[in-house]
Amino acid sequence: MQKPRQTTIIDIARALRVSPSTVSRALHNHPSISAATKRAVLEMAEKFDYQPNLLALSLLNKKTGIIGIVVPEITGYFFATVISGVQDMVSSAGYKLLICQSNESFEEEKKLLQDMALLRVDGVLISPTFRTKTFDHFDRLKNAGIPLVIFDRDCPNYKADKVLVDSYDGAYQAVEYLIKTGRQHIAHIAGPIAFPTFKQRLDGYLHAHYDNNIPIRSELIVYSDGFSSDYGVDALEKLMICNKKLDGIFAVNDAVAIGAMRVIREKGYRIPEDISIVGFDDESYAQYYFPSLSTVWQPVYELGMLSAKILLDHFANKEPRESYRYEVLKPELVVRDSSPPLY
Amino acid sequence: MQKPRQTTIIDIARALRVSPSTVSRALHNHPSISAATKRAVLEMAEKFDYQPNLLALSLLNKKTGIIGIVVPEITGYFFATVISGVQDMVSSAGYKLLICQSNESFEEEKKLLQDMALLRVDGVLISPTFRTKTFDHFDRLKNAGIPLVIFDRDCPNYKADKVLVDSYDGAYQAVEYLIKTGRQHIAHIAGPIAFPTFKQRLDGYLHAHYDNNIPIRSELIVYSDGFSSDYGVDALEKLMICNKKLDGIFAVNDAVAIGAMRVIREKGYRIPEDISIVGFDDESYAQYYFPSLSTVWQPVYELGMLSAKILLDHFANKEPRESYRYEVLKPELVVRDSSPPLY
DNA sequence: CTGTTAGCGCATTCAT
DNA sequence: ATGAATGCGCTAACAG
Numbered sequence: 080m081q082k083p084r085q086t087t088i089i090d091i092a093r094a095l096r097v098s099p100s101t102v103s104r105a106l107h108n109h110p111s112i113s114a115a116t117k118r119a120v121l122e123m124a125e126k127f128d129y130q131p132n133l134l135a136l137s138l139l140n141k142k143t144g145i146i147g148i149v150v151p152e153i154t155g156y157f158f159a160t161v162i163s164g165v166q167d168m169v170s171s172a173g174y175k176l177l178i179c180q181s182n183e184s185f186e187e188e189k190k191l192l193q194d195m196a197l198l199r200v201d202g203v204l205i206s207p208t209f210r211t212k213t214f215d216h217f218d219r220l221k222n223a224g225i226p227l228v229i230f231d232r233d234c235p236n237y238k239a240d241k242v243l244v245d246s247y248d249g250a251y252q253a254v255e256y257l258i259k260t261g262r263q264h265i266a267h268i269a270g271p272i273a274f275p276t277f278k279q280r281l282d283g284y285l286h287a288h289y290d291n292n293i294p295i296r297s298e299l300i301v302y303s304d305g306f307s308s309d310y311g312v313d314a315l316e317k318l319m320i321c322n323k324k325l326d327g328i329f330a331v332n333d334a335v336a337i338g339a340m341r342v343i344r345e346k347g348y349r350i351p352e353d354i355s356i357v358g359f360d361d362e363s364y365a366q367y368y369f370p371s372l373s374t375v376w377q378p379v380y381e382l383g384m385l386s387a388k389i390l391l392d393h394f395a396n397k398e399p400r401e402s403y404r405y406e407v408l409k410p411e412l413v414v415r416d417s418s419p420p421l422y
Numbered sequence: 423m424q425k426p427r428q429t430t431i432i433d434i435a436r437a438l439r440v441s442p443s444t445v446s447r448a449l450h451n452h453p454s455i456s457a458a459t460k461r462a463v464l465e466m467a468e469k470f471d472y473q474p475n476l477l478a479l480s481l482l483n484k485k486t487g488i489i490g491i492v493v494p495e496i497t498g499y500f501f502a503t504v505i506s507g508v509q510d511m512v513s514s515a516g517y518k519l520l521i522c523q524s525n526e527s528f529e530e531e532k533k534l535l536q537d538m539a540l541l542r543v544d545g546v547l548i549s550p551t552f553r554t555k556t557f558d559h560f561d562r563l564k565n566a567g568i569p570l571v572i573f574d575r576d577c578p579n580y581k582a583d584k585v586l587v588d589s590y591d592g593a594y595q596a597v598e599y600l601i602k603t604g605r606q607h608i609a610h611i612a613g614p615i616a617f618p619t620f621k622q623r624l625d626g627y628l629h630a631h632y633d634n635n636i637p638i639r640s641e642l643i644v645y646s647d648g649f650s651s652d653y654g655v656d657a658l659e660k661l662m663i664c665n666k667k668l669d670g671i672f673a674v675n676d677a678v679a680i681g682a683m684r685v686i687r688e689k690g691y692r693i694p695e696d697i698s699i700v701g702f703d704d705e706s707y708a709q710y711y712f713p714s715l716s717t718v719w720q721p722v723y724e725l726g727m728l729s730a731k732i733l734l735d736h737f738a739n740k741e742p743r744e745s746y747r748y749e750v751l752k753p754e755l756v757v758r759d760s761s762p763p764l765y
Numbered sequence: 766c767t768g769t770t771a772g773c774g775c776a777t778t779c780a781t
Numbered sequence: 782a783t784g785a786a787t788g789c790g791c792t793a794a795c796a797g
Contacts (some may be wrong), residue, residue, distance in 0.1 A: 085566065087790055098768045103792060111766055132565070133540040134486070135790035138477045138773050145520075154506050159497045166496075168522060175537055177488075178496075178521040180509060194518055197476045200487075223428065223473070308710045337710040344712060364707045367651045367680040369687060440777055441784045446776055454782055478774035481789050 086127040094123055106131075135201065146390065147177045147195040148204040149188060151232075156362050157379060158206070161231065164383020165204060172391050174201070185210040192216045196223050202390045206231045209274045226393035228404075230386040233275050240404040242386040246276045246359075249375040249410035250283025253357040254329050256412055258291045260419050262327035262355060268314040268339060270306040277306070277353040280331055280359065294302040298323060306331055311338025319346055326354055327418075333358035333365050333374055340368075340417070355418035370416035377410045429470040437466055440749070449474075480542065489733065490520045490538040491547040492531060493700035494575075499705050502723060504574065506546060507726020515734050517544070528553040535559045539566050545733045549574045552617045556621060569736035571747075573729040576618050583747040585729040589619045589702075592753035593626025593720040596700040597672050599755055601634045603762050605670035605698060609642040611657040611682060613649040613674035620649070620674055623702065627672055649674055654681025662689055669697055670761075675699035676708050676717055683711070683760070713759035720753045 088102040095102070097116060104112045105120035107206050137143040146169050150158040166176050177200060181188040188208050195203055196219065203220060205227065214237045220227050228240045257265050267284045270277030281300070301317055303310040311330060318325060319342065330336035336358030340350060348354050350370055358365065361376035370410075389404050414420060431445040438445070440459060447455045448463035466472075489512050493501040509519050520543060524531040531551050532697040538546055539562065546563055548570065557580045563570050571583040600608050610627045613620030624643070631638050644660055646653040654673060662685065673679035679701030683693060691697050693713055701708065704719035712738060732747050759764060 085790090088792095089790080099790090100769080100792075101767055104767085107792090113766060116766085128562070128565075130540055132542065132790050134481045134542055135773085136792085138475070138481055138775095138789090139791060139793095141773080143477070152506075153496065153509075154499070154502045156497070159502050163495075163497050163523070175520065175541070179519065180506070197473055198518070199475065199477055219471070222471075248709070308706070311701065313574055334706070337577065337707060341710055341712065341714075361652070362707075363677070364680060364711075365707075367682065367684055368707075369712045371684075428774090431776095432774080442774090443776080443785080444783055447783085450776085456782060459782080478789085479776085481773090481791095482775060482777090484789080617769050 085132065086129050087132070088129070090125045090127060091120060091129060094127075095119055101114055107312050141199070143199050143201055144174055145198065145200045146174045146178050146202050146245050146387070147179065147191075147198075147200040149179050149181055149191050149195075149269060150206050151181055151183045151208055153178065153180050154221055157231075157360060157377075160379040161206075161383035161386075164380040165387040166383075168387035169391070174391075180305075181208050183208045183210065187286075189216045192220060196220055196225060200225065202226045202228070202393060204228050204230060204390060207234055209271070226300075228386050228390045230382060231276070232306075235275070238403055240389050242382060242389065242406045242408070244276075244377045244382060244408045244410055246279040246410070247283040247286075249359060249377070249412070250280040250284075250329065251287045252410075252412040253359070253373075253375050254284045254287035255291065256421065257327040257329065257355060257357060257413070257418065258287065258293060260355065261422055264299065264324045265295070265327035265329060266301065266318055266323075266325055268311060268328065268330045268335050270335070272302065277331055280329075284329055285373045299325065303331070303335070305334055308334045308338035311335035311340075315339040315342035328354060328356040330356060330358045333360045333362040333372060334399060336372055336374070337364075337368060338418075340372075347367060351416065351418050357412075357418055361413055365413075368414060368417075373415045373418040374413055375410045376413050378408045382408055384406065425573055428475065430471050430475070431472070432458065433470060434463060434466045434472060437470075438462055448592065451525060460690045462508045473642045475573045484542070486542050486544055486545045488520050489545050489547065489730070490522065490526055490534075490541075490543040492522050492534050493549050494524055494526045494551055496521065496523050500574075500703060500720075503722040504549075504726040504729075507710060507723040508730040509726075511730035512734070515632065517734075526550050526551045526553065532631055534557045535563060539563055539568060543568065545569045545571070545736060547571050547573060547729050547733060552614070564686055565644065569733060571729050571733045573725060574619070578618070581746055583732050585732065585747075585749045585751070587619075587720045587725060587751045587753055589622040589753070590626040590629075592702060592720070592755070593623040594630045595626075595753070595755040596702070596716075596718055597627045597630035598634065598736075599757070599764065600670040600672065600698060600761065601630065601636060603698065603764055607667045608635060608636075608638070608672060609644065609661055609666075609668055611654060611671065611678050612643060612645050613678070614647055615645065623674055625673075632671035641664075642668065646674070646678070649678055651677045651681035654678035654683075655685055656681075658682040658685035671697060671699040671701060673701045676703045676705040676715060679715060679717070679760075680707075680711060683715075694761050700755075704756055708756075709758060711760075716761040717756055718753045719756050721751045725751055 088099045092099045092102045101119050105117040179191045230242045269281045272278045301314040358372050358374040361374045364376050365372040431442050435442045435445045445463050448460040573585045612624050615621045644657040655700045701717040704717045708715040708717050
């Protein structure tokens, strides 16, 4: 496929027997340019279907107008929605968005950031993989003058702008609510605790127990290797095997919750009468599930918007910033039919 | 934020008192270069943490290594999964992916394609908005030598490489199956028929009736303005109001189906005994719904992979291709508990 | 008001 | 084996 050479300002210049600079000025309505030549240039540009070459401009201005975002995966409600928020924010500021997924691979994450540095993106948003424990690849970006904002997944030992959701608080709300409705034997289907987020949800579960003087029964906590619905099925089967006393479940997310609910139903228990259950995420299907699923809603779109906003602020302030932003958004418990109302 | 000037081959050249060309050659292990200088250059490059400037290269080579993809929205299982397939394919070929969403806005779509042209992406994948009826913006890309592949949403009047899913066939399978299980009064909750895809599903519904000699009852077809679960609720309420005879439903997608199921249950009907229902998409939650949802699975990831593959093939063949590719992937009916098994 | 020059970072002739 | 010169497309500083 032979690329037809694009028309450049030089072509227009030649056609009009003027200099390239004149053409450039006409195209940008520079003050000092005669109306006549300007009109002529614009006409010719139109005729040639002239398109400025952004690469040349970027090279010149050291600014590409591209913002990069790296997420562990784009399939799935959470990150897709974050991206949506980011997209809306950056495109309203005239930036383009380069979206990449690391697939939870640290090597891939390094490579992607490297690529972005080479491409000279103007800034980067990143939600690190759960395997990301060293941050040299982040520092390299910063050293190259590319601002970085971390979102959703915290890197406790690393200093940077961060926008997070308080998973601990969401979990605490959910579990305390279960307790307040009279549940004493609440299981937790935990996600892989290598994920700080899932660790926080576990912590929320534990502390809600402490604070309400309910003893923790470690046999009620199931640690899963993943967080899709299948794991909910597995976890429930484990819990059911020993026929443990059980009247409530806090699942690490909605996908796991619906997997668990299937097993509960198959075993003949009623939801929420025998066992009530609360998920996390408020996926689009949660309110349509049967029974509709109580869950913890997170301000996902706002998370994206805010992260992007913070990055954009970097471009506005020419001065390097004195300190890092640290924003924590609050989730909200949404009570539906899978758990009894609080009288 | 002052950008620290990046190190260039010139810096290395100066430090070593050689010419930039020598450095360039050393970096690319050009044949004619002494082992000594090569080593020295590599060492210095390491020391300076030299990063080649992709913009300069792109300008020089007229090739950015970026592939653009435009989708109507990224939130949602379908396009997120397509993107995932595309991503895997293009990144294995060393390309980067620029993902944009048009939000079903034709103006936005035009602007995005324009941006991509200016950025000189090497190729574009696009799933057009349902409002896209003219194709000048596609032609401009082609004229600029940027290959284009259309996926999922057909543009019947436009010649281009296309990768589609046979929605008609999927719908036909679903409805014929309902008929074979003895259903005679099958409603269809249609999506906005401005979408060719949804129109095809409607057609599949109709033809399955014709071919099986079941009369169409137009009052059993509800046309929705959208395709989220809310519309499923609305549609069912409309159907129920007149207390029409009804023993089966083919919903335009799974989201609509679960909205509909909620109403069916609230009205006291049993699924599938009284009313059986089949959706479309096989969303991740479909098999965990209660009752688990019969639906039509689409090869979504493959759709992404294949679309990307076709685009990549363009880069391999230097010759302009003689004809357009036209690939249609087949969906498959997945029978679960929301419809009776076929004896 | 317009033309000339220079340079963004790099690879690639063509010399030496 | 290395250096100098050229140009990718464009803008901005400096001359007229």
